Amino acid sequence: MEGLTLSDAEQKYYSDLFSYCDIESTKKVVVNGRVLELFRAAQLPNDVVLQIMELCGATRLGYFGRSQFYIALKLVAVAQSGFPLRVESINTVKDLPLPRFVASKNEQESRHATSYSSDSENQGSYSGVIPPPPGRGQVKKGPGSHDAVQPRPSTDQQEPASPVVSPQQSPPTSPHTWRKHNRHPSGGSSERPLAGPGPFWSPFGDTQSGSSAGDAVWSGQSPPPPQENWVSFADTPPTSTLLTMHPASVQDQTTVRTVASATTANEIRRQSSSYDDPWKITDEQRQYYVNQFKTIQPDLNGFIPGSAAKEFFTKSKLPILELSHIWELSDFDKDGALTLDEFCAAFHLVVARKNGYDLPEKLPESLMPKLIDLEDSADVGDQPGEVGYSGSPAEAPPSKSPSMPSLNQTWPELNQSSEDTAIVHPVPIRMTPSKIHMQELELKRAGSDHTNPTSPLLVKTSDLSEENKINSSVKFPSGNTVADGYSSSDSFPSDPEQIGSNVTRQRSHSGTSPDNTAPPPPPPRPQPSHSRSSSLDMNRTFAVTTGQQQAGVVAHPPAVPPRPQPSQAPGPSVHRPVDADGLITHTSTSPQQIPEQPNFADFSQFEVFAASNVTEEQDSEADKHPEILPTEKASDPATSLRIAQADGKIEEKTAASVPANVSKGTTPLAPPPKPVRRRLKSEDELRPDVDEHTQKTGVLAAVLASQPSIPRSVGKDKKAIQASIRRNKETNTVLARLNSELQQQLKDVLEERISLEVQLEQLRPFSHL
């Protein structure tokens, strides 16, 4: 046997074929049957096959050794190229293309399996390609192979309708075979595979002029791109020879316009076979699609309206049902128009369908319209139409029209996690505006004020329902106002609401940290007070029993100059005394309720009086014990006030003040019984301190004792009476105020009590466990 020189590609290819035929893994001899199949697949006349076999020596040897096999393959290539079979031709024929073997449907799988990026795979795929017996007689190889064309030569060329038929044929052969076809320039076949889309669109060629049935390209631009498609396909394996063939093949293509529609179908299939996944659009295809897009819509960023697209795709002669399905898949945002990406996807699907691919149920990832390059099949994932549906329910509740899905679906392109995280719907939380809580929240608010306003505001900028917007707007700004007064935005309803909303916001934020996406609760019901936002609400000053400084500033009734106790800190409210643990709170930490502040003021006045009057001790005590009743002779109201203050302070239960109180017993007490009664009441509720009780009584006694002293000074009766009248009036007002405050506190305490009882009852069943 003469020496056989094979190129690298040939070597690889032949070895693959050999290994394919070597089913017995003998590595030396191939099975005759397989070889014969292979040769049949070469679509050579039988006599040629016999000749080849004779030439390679198989008939002589009776089997196909490796060398014989290789020689045979070479001869096959020679024969397919049209050269006469000569022994010498094995090595003399230069640039012989690889032998072609018709593949069958199995090649489709093999094609899918092969990745065009690796030579080895392709090489391997050769053997995979070949296997299926050629008996299928599928002549997909049409182009370039006269043999292949023979089965369906004329019919394909003449029937423009055949492309429609082609999808029913077996799926495209491997690209390798494609390439081999390409490399038969001299193969004598005048048919040259046209650009993929070109022949494919031949049926569309109704509108095309001049071109024959194969080259009908919609815009005549197809040939170059498909050529490039071929180039890309040809990347992979084989051979420089293959590439060198391209110029020739291009020429052929341009020259040979008459192409069997079967060939065009083959080309199309080849194209489709190149899809990696298999829906990837190659650059050339994409360029082609873009060009087609431009014919309809010059602006690449614009839309193709549905009607125009319908006409365009109707030319593909696909059934309307399938076109409808393709539309459903490709119109990603369901707007009835196609963007460039959508158009490319649709076009691609049409091409695929033409090639016999079944349409997918969902849009493949690589066809998803993305804002970035189409090749980049990254993020979107499988979100075909479902996105719209998932988005629309979120939108639907706010009474949006059914057209919302289109908007929703645009979001995934921009932000894949659109529906989940970016949009936070504020969930209104019903807050019971409880003054007790308000006080607590006032405390918290001071701390969390700065953190909360911005983040919830940002969160809220996304779609909010109306009420939520109102809630939020009321909330956040209100949160800022507490200390400032009423300086926040104009959207505030009123002070009480502000404060209330502050409170509620406080509560909400105490519950929801900034990273918590729950929206702040709506503002509590407006307090029953006036609605002026800028004026002081005297009701509120009494109602809100916060010890806040600002409240103290405004809370004082005009009659009493405010003198908030410095030691007074905002803190537990009236209900504290009800707590199990220490009700006794030192005045320094006790919540100075607003009602007491006037008292304080008075007490401070008392201090003055007291200092002027009787004991010094009062002064020392006065700060701590409002109630510590300064015993003043001259000031009935003062004493009464002090007693009243003491009543209020009883909740705080300062024991230390007791002795001092006793010492102050000289203050006249105008309405002694009232404070006493009230005090007793409050004491009862608030776990009166017995000592203070006695102190009070002592003080009262002192006050009572001091009272008679007033009328004694007849000389100063008028003045004294007038003064006393004045003082009494003041006392009255103060006491009235105090009364109301205490009533309020009583209500709060009762509320707390009820809640505690409820809790107790709830816990009681567990005690049985």
Add this chain to the structure above:
Amino acid sequence: MAVCIAVIAKENYPLYIRSTPTENELKFHYMVHTSLDVVDEKISAMGKALVDQRELYLGLLYPTEDYKVYGYVTNSKVKFVMVVDSSNTALRDNEIRSMFRKLHNSYTDVMCNPFYNPGDRIQSRAFDNMVTSMMIQVC
């Protein structure tokens, strides 16, 4: 949750009707057909007001012993009729509304398809899938 879902065109011919196959489909077809009278009645009653004010969701059209029939009309007089099993008491009105909303959205998507001629039977696979998802919950 529904045992039968139908889309009726303005001219009162069905564009799409599907029932759970376990049941006698003809019976459902008949129920849908009879419910059209109720739908028309409701439409005409509300029609005196502006069409815009007309509520799309019609609510329970009529209950039978085994089934309840709900209706929904679009502004283009396309009607959706849904037959629900009465034994499925867990279904609340809101859920029915949401189901109709989904139906309406899907129908809109079908209409957006330029290859769909209004008046044709609905053959959209996406629409089918959506309806299936609504009906599958019954089983």
